Amino acid sequence: MAGFPRCYVSPSESLPPRVGESFTLSEEESHHLTRVLRVRPGQQITLFDGQGMTWEATLNELPRHRPALAKVESETRHPKPPYQLHLAQAISKGKSMDQLVRRVVELGLTDLTPLITERCEGLPGSPIEWKKRKQRWHTQVVEAAKQSGNPFLPTLHEPTTLQDFLALKRTGVKSYAGMLEVPGQPIGELFPDSGKWTAPPKILWIIGPEGDFSPSEYRDLLAAGIIPVNFGPLVMRCETAALFALANTVSHLPFSS
Numbered sequence: 001m002a003g004f005p006r007c008y009v010s011p012s013e014s015l016p017p018r019v020g021e022s023f024t025l026s027e028e029e030s031h032h033l034t035r036v037l038r039v040r041p042g043q044q045i046t047l048f049d050g051q052g053m054t055w056e057a058t059l060n061e062l063p064r065h066r067p068a069l070a071k072v073e074s075e076t077r078h079p080k081p082p083y084q085l086h087l088a089q090a091i092s093k094g095k096s097m098d099q100l101v102r103r104v105v106e107l108g109l110t111d112l113t114p115l116i117t118e119r120c121e122g123l124p125g126s127p128i129e130w131k132k133r134k135q136r137w138h139t140q141v142v143e144a145a146k147q148s149g150n151p152f153l154p155t156l157h158e159p160t161t162l163q164d165f166l167a168l169k170r171t172g173v174k175s176y177a178g179m180l181e182v183p184g185q186p187i188g189e190l191f192p193d194s195g196k197w198t199a200p201p202k203i204l205w206i207i208g209p210e211g212d213f214s215p216s217e218y219r220d221l222l223a224a225g226i227i228p229v230n231f232g233p234l235v236m237r238c239e240t241a242a243l244f245a246l247a248n249t250v251s252h253l254p255f256s257s
Contacts, residue, residue: 003046004043004044004045004056005039005043005045005046006045006048006149007025007032007033007046007048007146008029008047008048008145009048010026010049010050011049011050014026016049017057017072019072020072020073021071022060022071023047023055023057024069025067025070026067029067030067033059033062039062040062041062043058043059044056044057044058044059045059047070047072048146050142050145050152051152051153053075053077053078053151054075054078055072055073055074055075056073056076057070057072058070058071081110081253083110083200083203084201084202085109085110085203085246085249085250086109086112087113087207087242087245087246088113088115088162089112089113089115089238090115090117090119090208090209091114091115091116091117091122092122092209092210092238096239098136098137098140100239100243101140101141101144102140103144104243104246105144105148105153105154106144106147107246108150108253109246110154111155112141112154112157113157113158113159113165114157115160115161115165116160116161116162117161117162117208117214118213118217119208119210119211121209121210130159134156134158141153141156162217165206166220166221170204172199172202173202173204174201174202174227175203175204175224175225175226176205176229177205177206177207177221177227177229178205178206178208178229178231178245179208179213179221179228179229181218182218182228184228185227185229186229187229187231187232187244187248188248190229191248191249191252191253201253201254203249205245205246206226207241207245208238209238210238229245231245
């Protein structure tokens with residue numbers, strides 16, 4: 001991991017850090033610093049809120065049974081990415097979805113919607129299980145932002161059905177889906193070079209489950225104007241397809257200087 005250890009500051013749980021003052025880290029972040037990263041007093045760390053603010057700080061105290069304290073020395077507001085990149089991903093079973101969530105954050109995703117499709121497997125069976133699954137996804141998002149140095153957490157939308165998702169109105173969004181059963185445009189021909197965008201791009205990718213979309217879902221996708229895309233002659237797992245689509249897209253996006 002490049003740079004100083006990074007600690008997440010949840011905007012909903014505490015007042016923001018202030019330059020020149022001491023800041024109390026959460027118990028979770030304090031435990032991560034002391035037990036996992038093995039940092040010591042006097043070391044520098046970076047705090048971030050997932051909304052574009054970062055703070056450089058020096059650890060003052062690492063008490064054994066209390067949260068750590070850090071002296072805040074400077075702050076930076078990072079510009080938002082000059083694009084919107086949204087992935088609507090059919091929920092895959094077990095840890096494969098957790099790993100996918102982590103990887104797409106590393107690619108600079110701005111929005112993530114877990115989709116419930118006809119052929120999804122391993123969906124939570126109760127509200128409590130859904131709550132645990134969503135909390136696990138949020139944890140993956142935060143950990144990936146720490147690792148990658150991304151100052152922005154993507155918006156993690158509530159899980160929804162494909163039909164309800166397609167019913168939402170979107171303005172100026174180019175919407176694509178990897179489709180096995182419909183001839184599609186080659187992915188390499190979709191985007192211009194990064195310097196040739198005439199406006200900040202808004203791009204949506206919809207990726208189906210391991211068993212692909214059902215015939216009725218294919219009809220819904222095409223009726224909604226979603227552009228079918230060809231990923232090549234080989235059949236990919238759904239996680240691979242999502243990363244392939246996003247990596248190809250990101251390579252053509254503009255970036256803030």
